[in-house]
Amino acid sequence: MIYGLLFFEFCKIGIFCVGGGYASMPLIRASVVDTYHWLSMSEFVDIFTISQMTPGPIGINAATFAGTKIAGLGGAVCATAGFVTPSLFIGILLSKLVLKYGDIGPIRGVLNGLRPAVVALICSASIGFIFLALWNTETMPHDFSNFSAGCLGILILALIAVRKKKSVIQILLGSGVLGLILGLTGMITV
Amino acid sequence: MKEQRHERPDKNLRFFWTLFKSTFMISAFTIGGGFIIIPLLRAKYVDEYQWITDKDALDMVAIAQSMPGVVAVNSAVILGYRMAGIAGTLIALVATVLPPLITLTVISYCYDYFVQSHVIRLILRGMQCGATALIVNVGIDLLVKQIKKQLLLPLLIILTTFIGSAFFNFNVMLLVIIDGLIGLLVLRAAKYN
Numbered sequence: 001m002i003y004g005l006l007f008f009e010f011c012k013i014g015i016f017c018v019g020g021g022y023a024s025m026p027l028i029r030a031s032v033v034d035t036y037h038w039l040s041m042s043e044f045v046d047i048f049t050i051s052q053m054t055p056g057p058i059g060i061n062a063a064t065f066a067g068t069k070i071a072g073l074g075g076a077v078c079a080t081a082g083f084v085t086p087s088l089f090i091g092i093l094l095s096k097l098v099l100k101y102g103d104i105g106p107i108r109g110v111l112n113g114l115r116p117a118v119v120a121l122i123c124s125a126s127i128g129f130i131f132l133a134l135w136n137t138e139t140m141p142h143d144f145s146n147f148s149a150g151c152l153g154i155l156i157l158a159l160i161a162v163r164k165k166k167s168v169i170q171i172l173l174g175s176g177v178l179g180l181i182l183g184l185t186g187m188i189t190v
Numbered sequence: 191m192k193e194q195r196h197e198r199p200d201k202n203l204r205f206f207w208t209l210f211k212s213t214f215m216i217s218a219f220t221i222g223g224g225f226i227i228i229p230l231l232r233a234k235y236v237d238e239y240q241w242i243t244d245k246d247a248l249d250m251v252a253i254a255q256s257m258p259g260v261v262a263v264n265s266a267v268i269l270g271y272r273m274a275g276i277a278g279t280l281i282a283l284v285a286t287v288l289p290p291l292i293t294l295t296v297i298s299y300c301y302d303y304f305v306q307s308h309v310i311r312l313i314l315r316g317m318q319c320g321a322t323a324l325i326v327n328v329g330i331d332l333l334v335k336q337i338k339k340q341l342l343l344p345l346l347i348i349l350t351t352f353i354g355s356a357f358f359n360f361n362v363m364l365l366v367i368i369d370g371l372i373g374l375l376v377l378r379a380a381k382y383n
Contacts, residue, residue: 106374
């Protein structure tokens with residue numbers, strides 16, 4: 001029964017996917033390409049591309065799209081359900097723990113250490129986002145001259161909008177429209 | 191930014207609809223993955239609905255980041271549970287997985303068009319720049335807030351974690367575990383809350 005197997009496989013991937021959506025990619029590959037031969041490597045590359053291009057959490061995109069390719073809509077539902085099941089149980093357990101014991105010393109200490117860590121990770125992620133937005137590369141650009149002024153324009157406008165407390169969805173949609181306009185007039189290339 | 195703890199809203203249908211709607215939108219607009227969830231969570235739950243504080247949002251994302259699974263799903267589960275127990279968790283979870291399910295089912299029928307379309311690429315490129323503005327803004331806000339507290343140890347954690355992650359590409363999980371342990375050992379005092 002393909003649906004049950006998909007659920008079980010993606011449940012396993014959900015448990016071992018530690019460190020966010022990207023971490024699920026090698027696990028999905030090992031399962032759907034190497035072990036079960038449900039998909040070819042080139043189909044897997046499609047999954048990887050589409051998960052990054054499509055809005056939505058990358059890991060969920062990947063599970064959903066892999067499920068669709070393997071067994072249609074039912075496959076998508078089973079793969080996604082399997083993928084999030086570990087999160088459901090672990091999340092509830094940890095929430096209970098924090099709500100109940102969050103005010104006592106040790107757990108408070110851990111949270112006090114994690115909070116600055118997250119601030120640092122946001123700042124570090126921001127730099128990756130800036131490289132991606134302005135130089136279209138996720139790591140330090142090799143060639144800084146490859147800079148996109150059109151994208152900088154959108155970024156600055158969006159920053160002004162966010163400081164003026166415009167809604168984030170308006171900002172994202174507006175940026176998309178600006179990207180299209182600037183792109184069609186040749187100021188942004190993709 | 192609000193610091194005081196907010197009252198839990200009434201658990202009526204309207205509340206569950208709001209929870210569903212907001213989690214659905216956050217999932218639909220998660221662009222570029224991972225930490226972009228923070229500006230989105232903050233705009234909705236801290237600023238707009240005032241269900242949680244900035245500190246709660248950071249705690250949630252810290253826990254979501256440290257557990258297995260996708261950060262967006264984990265934080266939806268944690269937020270749902272916190273706001274309305276198991277029922278809240280299930281609603282938030284379904285609302286988080288629905289947008290990808292809908293989008294990708296549609297896209298799977300026109301995959302070739304979608305990946306090759308110049309128009310879609312341009313729109314996504316623009317949205318990427320917008321997402322960058324959101325995350326840069328939240329990064330600066332939170333950093334300024336921590337600096338204003340003038341506590342040496344948390345600032346040292348920020349600095350070393352930042353260097354480890356941005357310059358040396360250390361594994362994020364590893365950094366989070368180390369910082370959690372440091373917290374357990376030396377940050378138990380109430381002033382660090």
